[in-house]
Structure formats: structure tokens, C-alpha cells
Amino acid sequence: MLEAFVTKGFLPLQEVAHWRVPGKEFPQPCPNEVVSFLTFHERALGYPALWFLRGLLNEWRRELQHLNLTGVLHIAGFVTVCEAFLRMDPHADLFWLFFSGRAMADWSSAAIASVGGFALQRKPRVGVKGHNG
Secondary structure: OHHHHHHHOOOOOHHHHOOOOOOOOOOOOOOOOOOOOHHHHHOOOOOOOOHHHHHHHHHHOOOHHHEOHHHHHHHHHHHHHHHHHOOOOOOHHHHHHHEEEEEOEOOOOOOEOOOOOEEEEEOOOOOOOOOOO
């Protein structure tokens, strides 16, 4: 299956990216490794990802698998608004005006859940009156 992904261009050659297939256990990355899922690569979220996304992940000290689906949606929507409507590159300072993030602990420990354990949410609008005054 992975060879088919290489042929389709979803994955780089193994000699280039040095990817490996985990065993039957839950993925446990070695130092300097990143967990990635085939569905990420099918949807162009493989590495190298957009510099903005890499910067956010680096700032949070997280990997792509830590984001939950809502977080991925918020980032994708923000990038789309910046690039398509505002005609500007996405910027982290602008992102933080609208969103906040927090780590969600795994049920069995106090550590962040290894998959989907970092949530983003839109910040409430403070000091803005509704349409009715």
C-alpha cells in the first residue's frame, strides 16, 4: 500500500524521507520521528507541510497527530481566509487574535493524548455589541 502512495506522489521515496512502518502496536515514535497517517498524505497534509502549520506546531511543541479534527479545520479555514480573501500570507499573531489552544490529557494519565490531544477553539468576541445594539 505504501509503495502505491509513493507512486501516486503522496509519500516521498523511502530513501529520501526515511519513513518506516510501525509494528502492530500503537505508533510510538523514536526521537526525531513524526507519526503520520496515510489519510494525512491523501489530503496533502504530509511533510513538508505549509510553513505556517509547521510554525504553529513548533511553537506549541506538538506534532500533526496531536491536533484534533476541529483544530485542523480551524487552521485550514484561517489559511484560506488569509490567502483567498485577504490576499496575504497567514500570520501567527493574527491567528492568536481569533483562536486559543490547549492540551487535553489522556484518560489514563496526565500526559497529552498522543493522537488528537491538542484542541483549538475560537476565542469569544469581547466588547462587541450585537446587531441590535
